[in-house]
Amino acid sequence: MTAASLTVAPADRGGLRATGLLRSEWIKLRSVRSTIWAYAVTIVGGIGLSAMLGLSTSVEGLTAADQTSLVVQAATMGLLLAQLSVSILGVLVISGEYSTGMIRSTLTAAPRRYSALLAKAAVFAAVTFVVGLIITFGSYFVAASLMATRGAESSLGDPGVISALVGGALFLSLIGVLSLGIGTIVRSGAGGIAATIGLLMLAPIVFALIPAEWAADVARYLPTAVGGAMYQIPLDGGTGMDPVQGLLFLLVWVAVALGSGAALLTRRDA
Amino acid sequence: MIEATGLTKRYGDKIAVNDVTFTVQPGKVTGFLGPNGAGKSTTMRMIVGLDRPTSGSVTVNGRVYKEHSAPLREVGALLDAKAIHTGRSAFNHLLAMGATHGIGAARVREVIALTGLESVANKRVGGFSLGMGQRLGIAAALLGDPATLIFDEPVNGLDPEGVRWVRQLVRGLAAEGRTVLLSSHLMSEMAQTADHIIVLGRGKVLADAPVDEMVNASSRTVVRVRTPFADEFSSLFGSSVSFTRVAADLLEVEGATPAQLGDAAARAGLALHELTPVVGSLEEAYLRLTDDDVEYRTGGLAALIEKAGVV
Numbered sequence: 269m270t271a272a273s274l275t276v277a278p279a280d281r282g283g284l285r286a287t288g289l290l291r292s293e294w295i296k297l298r299s300v301r302s303t304i305w306a307y308a309v310t311i312v313g314g315i316g317l318s319a320m321l322g323l324s325t326s327v328e329g330l331t332a333a334d335q336t337s338l339v340v341q342a343a344t345m346g347l348l349l350a351q352l353s354v355s356i357l358g359v360l361v362i363s364g365e366y367s368t369g370m371i372r373s374t375l376t377a378a379p380r381r382y383s384a385l386l387a388k389a390a391v392f393a394a395v396t397f398v399v400g401l402i403i404t405f406g407s408y409f410v411a412a413s414l415m416a417t418r419g420a421e422s423s424l425g426d427p428g429v430i431s432a433l434v435g436g437a438l439f440l441s442l443i444g445v446l447s448l449g450i451g452t453i454v455r456s457g458a459g460g461i462a463a464t465i466g467l468l469m470l471a472p473i474v475f476a477l478i479p480a481e482w483a484a485d486v487a488r489y490l491p492t493a494v495g496g497a498m499y500q501i502p503l504d505g506g507t508g509m510d511p512v513q514g515l516l517f518l519l520v521w522v523a524v525a526l527g528s529g530a531a532l533l534t535r536r537d538a
Numbered sequence: 539m540i541e542a543t544g545l546t547k548r549y550g551d552k553i554a555v556n557d558v559t560f561t562v563q564p565g566k567v568t569g570f571l572g573p574n575g576a577g578k579s580t581t582m583r584m585i586v587g588l589d590r591p592t593s594g595s596v597t598v599n600g601r602v603y604k605e606h607s608a609p610l611r612e613v614g615a616l617l618d619a620k621a622i623h624t625g626r627s628a629f630n631h632l633l634a635m636g637a638t639h640g641i642g643a644a645r646v647r648e649v650i651a652l653t654g655l656e657s658v659a660n661k662r663v664g665g666f667s668l669g670m671g672q673r674l675g676i677a678a679a680l681l682g683d684p685a686t687l688i689f690d691e692p693v694n695g696l697d698p699e700g701v702r703w704v705r706q707l708v709r710g711l712a713a714e715g716r717t718v719l720l721s722s723h724l725m726s727e728m729a730q731t732a733d734h735i736i737v738l739g740r741g742k743v744l745a746d747a748p749v750d751e752m753v754n755a756s757s758r759t760v761v762r763v764r765t766p767f768a769d770e771f772s773s774l775f776g777s778s779v780s781f782t783r784v785a786a787d788l789l790e791v792e793g794a795t796p797a798q799l800g801d802a803a804a805r806a807g808l809a810l811h812e813l814t815p816v817v818g819s820l821e822e823a824y825l826r827l828t829d830d831d832v833e834y835r836t837g838g839l840a841a842l843i844e845k846a847g848v849v
């Protein structure tokens with residue numbers, strides 16, 4: 269380190285780049301033990317729940333299409349459990365930075381703060397999507413083989429199966445990013461988890477209990493409701509929200525949460 | 539070079555930094571000195587954009603920190619030894635920080651070696667002592683080999699050997715032509731490390747001067763004179779020179795140089811047994827400056843406790 273080395277222009281030595289931010293967030297995500305544990309629990313719990321459903325679901329007397337529907341339903345039931353741990357992890361990924369003070373190091377390295385948050389969201393979404401694929405496809409094979417012993421016929425090639433399994437993984441990933449956005453707004457682990465669980469688990473119940481037309485309308489557009497359309501195949505060829513509509517509505521939720529989080533992050537003192 | 543102009547930070551009604559203007563020059567260690575709550579940390583946080591100034595601005599090498607294309611290669615900052623995720627190893631922390639600027643594992647190992655953290659590099663930061671945390675914070679600041687370094691209370695929690703190491707490190711960094719801004723509430727530390735001192739008190743700049751100049755300007759220059767003829771000696775001078783009788787044969791003189799005193803004694807034929815200039819310490823200068831500006835005085839706290847009926 270000589271005085272001469274200081275005259276080299278910073279730009280020649282590599283500046284702050286999007287690829288660098290993504291790499292940094294990937295290192296951060298994989299180098300904390302709790303991330304690994306949370307994902308492991310998510311996978312085991314998700315596939316486990318689907319296996320239990322696969323063991324107990326009867327398909328007697330159903331049409332072939334409905335049999336496929338039920339197998340997919342069993343295979344994606346694990347997402348109910350998985351979304352719980354993924355949403356908690358999504359909050360902790362950012363609130364952990366606030367509680368430990370790491371956020372100050374992060375924002376010193378990336379003073380245009382929203383880019384750091386976007387990189388974090390992108391990495392978390394990608395990893396969670398892969399974990400989601402492991403869960404939905406793993407669950408499908410477990411549930412399908414268990415139900416096959418009782419005569420259920422289903423294959424990956426059946427209409428809508430692949431789309432539902434990929435949609436389920438995408439749903440899980442977006443729920444994670446939604447929670448990350450909430451965590452950024454709230455900045456505390458306890459508060460963020462409470463808000464997230466409230467929105468994902470409690471709100472559907474509360475609005476279902478209110479005996480009014482508007483409450484039913486609200487319930488239809490909650491994240492878990494619109495997200496459900498992404499991985500469910502309606503029985504009896506019934507119609508609900510179609511998967512693409514569900515995806516778009518969920519993306520609106522994600523954009524609002526992450527956008528508000530980014531706006532607050534940029535404005536607030538760290 | 540760091541330049542602050544009219545920098546002000548308000549938290550609600552409280553002014554943490556009040557219209558502060560200063561320049562930190564390259565090639566020198568500049569000390570940021572002041573009691574706790576004087577606004578040192580807030581000012582440093584504003585330099586790297588963690589806090590947004592209420593008014594005024596501060597630039598590093600002519601640009602606001604966040605406008606730099608490679609911030610970590612421009613400024614290295616240790617603001618808080620605890621600004622690290624406790625569940626991550628030191629190596630991974632530095633690797634993640636460096637990755638943002640394309641800084642790889644080789645440089646990470648270099649700064650780990652430089653800060654003496656080899657043996658704990660793969661341990662989780664949560665188990666680190668404050669001293670190890672400080673070393674890790676310094677390692678992170680050095681990652682981008684920046685021309686400007688900011689250290690907030692870097693010797694906190696370090697053992698004497700560590701304190702000496704930090705001192706040599708910052709002196710070395712300044713000798714390489716870098717801009718170094720170092721904060722401390724310890725005057726003794728500053729006296730040994732800094733070339734230039736900016737004294738803050740209650741969010742204002744109280745003094746901004748080279749160390750020597752500050753000592754000379756703010757402290758009394760007293761000459762100690764020991765002579766068996768104390769009374770005769772003191773009668774040689776007019777009212778512009780003041781004498782304090784410390785002992786029968788010992789005087790403390792203000793208002794005249796040792797040369798003037800010695801010459802006068804020789805002309806009068808009075809023997810002097812001692813003639814010593816007493817240079818005021820930086821500590822003395824500092825206390826004098828911040829005397830009225832210490833936010834939480836011991837007396838104030840005691841009065842508060844008394845009022846609250848705790849004791």
